[in-house]
Amino acid sequence: MKRATAQNVAMEAGVSKWTVIRAFTPGASITEASKAKVLEAAERLNYRPNLLARSLATNSTHQVAVLVDDFANPHKLPFLEKLTASLQAEGLVTMLININQHYNHVHAILNADQRQVDAIVLFGTAFRDEMLTDHKLGRGGPPMFVLARDSQIEGVPAISCDAVVAIAEIGKHLLERGYRRPGFMAGARTLSTALGRRRNFKEFWRTALGVELVEMSAERYSAEAGAQAARDYLSKVAPDDRIDVLMCENDALAFGAMDVARSEFGLRVPDDLAIVGFDNAAPAASPAYGLTTYEQPTDQMVKAAIDMILERAPRETVNFKGELVVRDSA
Amino acid sequence: MKRATAQNVAMEAGVSKWTVIRAFTPGASITEASKAKVLEAAERLNYRPNLLARSLATNSTHQVAVLVDDFANPHKLPFLEKLTASLQAEGLVTMLININQHYNHVHAILNADQRQVDAIVLFGTAFRDEMLTDHKLGRGGPPMFVLARDSQIEGVPAISCDAVVAIAEIGKHLLERGYRRPGFMAGARTLSTALGRRRNFKEFWRTALGVELVEMSAERYSAEAGAQAARDYLSKVAPDDRIDVLMCENDALAFGAMDVARSEFGLRVPDDLAIVGFDNAAPAASPAYGLTTYEQPTDQMVKAAIDMILERAPRETVNFKGELVVRDSA
DNA sequence: ATATTTTTTGCTACCGGTAGCAAACGTGCA
DNA sequence: TGCACGTTTGCTACCGGTAGCAAAAAATAT
Numbered sequence: 001m002k003r004a005t006a007q008n009v010a011m012e013a014g015v016s017k018w019t020v021i022r023a024f025t026p027g028a029s030i031t032e033a034s035k036a037k038v039l040e041a042a043e044r045l046n047y048r049p050n051l052l053a054r055s056l057a058t059n060s061t062h063q064v065a066v067l068v069d070d071f072a073n074p075h076k077l078p079f080l081e082k083l084t085a086s087l088q089a090e091g092l093v094t095m096l097i098n099i100n101q102h103y104n105h106v107h108a109i110l111n112a113d114q115r116q117v118d119a120i121v122l123f124g125t126a127f128r129d130e131m132l133t134d135h136k137l138g139r140g141g142p143p144m145f146v147l148a149r150d151s152q153i154e155g156v157p158a159i160s161c162d163a164v165v166a167i168a169e170i171g172k173h174l175l176e177r178g179y180r181r182p183g184f185m186a187g188a189r190t191l192s193t194a195l196g197r198r199r200n201f202k203e204f205w206r207t208a209l210g211v212e213l214v215e216m217s218a219e220r221y222s223a224e225a226g227a228q229a230a231r232d233y234l235s236k237v238a239p240d241d242r243i244d245v246l247m248c249e250n251d252a253l254a255f256g257a258m259d260v261a262r263s264e265f266g267l268r269v270p271d272d273l274a275i276v277g278f279d280n281a282a283p284a285a286s287p288a289y290g291l292t293t294y295e296q297p298t299d300q301m302v303k304a305a306i307d308m309i310l311e312r313a314p315r316e317t318v319n320f321k322g323e324l325v326v327r328d329s330a
Numbered sequence: 331m332k333r334a335t336a337q338n339v340a341m342e343a344g345v346s347k348w349t350v351i352r353a354f355t356p357g358a359s360i361t362e363a364s365k366a367k368v369l370e371a372a373e374r375l376n377y378r379p380n381l382l383a384r385s386l387a388t389n390s391t392h393q394v395a396v397l398v399d400d401f402a403n404p405h406k407l408p409f410l411e412k413l414t415a416s417l418q419a420e421g422l423v424t425m426l427i428n429i430n431q432h433y434n435h436v437h438a439i440l441n442a443d444q445r446q447v448d449a450i451v452l453f454g455t456a457f458r459d460e461m462l463t464d465h466k467l468g469r470g471g472p473p474m475f476v477l478a479r480d481s482q483i484e485g486v487p488a489i490s491c492d493a494v495v496a497i498a499e500i501g502k503h504l505l506e507r508g509y510r511r512p513g514f515m516a517g518a519r520t521l522s523t524a525l526g527r528r529r530n531f532k533e534f535w536r537t538a539l540g541v542e543l544v545e546m547s548a549e550r551y552s553a554e555a556g557a558q559a560a561r562d563y564l565s566k567v568a569p570d571d572r573i574d575v576l577m578c579e580n581d582a583l584a585f586g587a588m589d590v591a592r593s594e595f596g597l598r599v600p601d602d603l604a605i606v607g608f609d610n611a612a613p614a615a616s617p618a619y620g621l622t623t624y625e626q627p628t629d630q631m632v633k634a635a636i637d638m639i640l641e642r643a644p645r646e647t648v649n650f651k652g653e654l655v656v657r658d659s660a
Numbered sequence: 661a662t663a664t665t666t667t668t669t670g671c672t673a674c675c676g677g678t679a680g681c682a683a684a685c686g687t688g689c690a
Numbered sequence: 691t692g693c694a695c696g697t698t699t700g701c702t703a704c705c706g707g708t709a710g711c712a713a714a715a716a717a718t719a720t
Contacts, residue, residue, distance in 0.1 A: 349669065352669085388709095
């Protein structure tokens with residue numbers, strides 16, 4: 001059965017279609033009598049306005065494209081939950097776009113643009129800045145934002161957790177606990193801008209103690225990749241030459257690294273090797289891991305993103321301060 | 331700057347707007363010459379077709395609403411990754427809808443319907459069947475599907491993992507390992523249809539050994555809720571009277587239960603208490619948990635769902651066989 | 661060269677709403 | 691009773707495409 005349109009309801013109620021529209025427009029000029037008549041007819045025909053047609057006419061879809069590429073990170077899920085809930089509370093709907101080998105940023109952005117989304121959020125996705133600057137997609141297209149990641153791109157504000165402050169806090173804590181031989185595990189190496197944490201961490205130790213950071217990198221941001229990177233390092237370096245603390249770019253890597261250190265090399269954490277993560281993903285709190293990590297202020301970040309989308313706040317890069325969560329692993 | 335329309339490109343290229351449209355319609359009747367002319371003009375004006383207008387005219391949005399309510403379950407993330415990737419491979423886009431206190435199924439379904447989505451997928455969400463049957467939303471609205479959960483609802487096919495087979499396999503395994511005093515931890519208790527696993531498990535033990543299942547239930551489907559439920563049980567029941575194996579309705583609950591059993595009650599898993607989960611979420615594979623669990627055939631399920639959405643397969647309830655993953659915990 | 665067929669192009673009508681103007685209506689007041 | 695005024699209703703034009711028919715142009719046959 002075909003859906004009823006305003007025109008159908010109008011016939012049924014014996015009025016014009018514009019009167020029907022008015023009955024469904026809050027604050028429109030219409031008498032109680034005709035409104036009741038229309039609503040009753042609408043009920044009978046099971047009519048509800050077609051938002052597609054409305055979007056076309058008003059030039060606003062109330063849809064926001066959210067691009068995600070890192071589904072291996074358990075931290076994404078609660079973050080995504082908050083983001084979608086907050087968007088929905090503002091009457092916005094989430095178009096979730098999975099960025100992968102078969103569907104890259106350019107595909108995604110062009111498609112979202114053609115669908116007339118109100119905004120595009122790059123949610124922690126890994127991309128080379130040139131990709132966005134080359135394709136001048138800005139031209140009258142939807143505004144773009146980078147969430148939970150840095151961005152140096154002109155006209156694309158970033159909403160993120162202040163990496164400088166975060167690393168300083170973590171570094172200070174590790175220094176106080178007496179760690180002296182730091183290591184850092186990064187995820188996918190290819191991305192210039194994604195490496196803020198590594199750079200800051202390296203700088204910290206150089207300045208504080210004059211020591212060089214031992215760097216390793218995982219293929220991807222996942223526990224398996226973290227496990228493999230840790231395995232490579234630990235099997236290559238003799239116990240006495242090893243680092244005493246490993247900071248991982250995110251918790252997923254840290255879980256993998258900790259698993260390998262404990263079960264494959266018999267190391268005690270933190271006594272033989274301390275481990276620090278980043279994100280405070282759910283398993284970090286479990287006694288099985290007890291991971292010392294850094295929690296991003298996701299509520300603030302989500303709020304800020306939405307304020308920018310709705311133009312309630314200036315569209316410019318902002319950084320929020322997170323919080324060090326000290327547990328057993330360091 | 332306003333976006334260019336087909337009309338603008340037509341002026342620029344010196345043709346009619348229908349010729350422009352044809353240049354962007356694969357297989358349309360148009361000479362190479364005018365196509366080239368149009369594409370060049372389009373490039374100059376940065377034109378790309380407005381999919382909103384197309385959707386309105388063709389009565390098809392290529393959008394699929396995916397409703398999710400259980401963001402505490404880490405298993406959701408990789409599943410969602412597959413689902414979105416597969417939808418995108420078919421040219422469909424995912425509208426991710428977060429079901430919670432402030433935004434229930436009726437809201438979500440009505441909204442998705444108004445946005446003219448091509449299909450609605452209830453992805454493992456908890457709802458009372460009446461909710462869907464009362465509101466006769468089917469009337470010309472988009473087809474609905476239940477994914478990764480049972481459904482008895484007329485006209486709403488379910489794509490799920492065969493609970494009977496799954497529970498039989500798990501039960502058989504536990505029986506062989508010599509467990510004799512089974513317990514079951516369910517998530518949110520309110521849902522009649524969601525309790526298939528519990529019912530089958532109960533039935534299994536009754537039939538096999540004539541023993542009664544010890545039942546407990548968590549507030550929600552999360553590690554914290556699982557931890558609390560386990561804590562309640564273990565602190566209430568003396569060691570000698572306790573169950574020897576606990577099957578949890580999903581892995582999230584199992585992680586919480588295992589954490590509490592080990593770290594708060596000093597129990598060895600599986601010696602003092604064996605634990606079984608369901609889903610094979612990522613942490614289950616970690617040596618920190620080594621959880622025996624049951625893996626749903628997510629690839630098959632996703633494929634089946636998409637085949638139904640695209641009407642490449644009959645729209646009827648299907649069950650797939652999963653696989654028992656035996657690890658250390660049972 | 662003309663007639664016929666095929667391909668290409670342009671056209672009207674339509675998808676289901678919105679914006680804002682103009683006519684119709686009802687009411688209060690002289 | 692007539693006029694001014696505010697409210698309600700209906701109207702045209704539009705958002706940016708699609709469908710399918712008719713006219714024009716190009717290709718082929720006679």
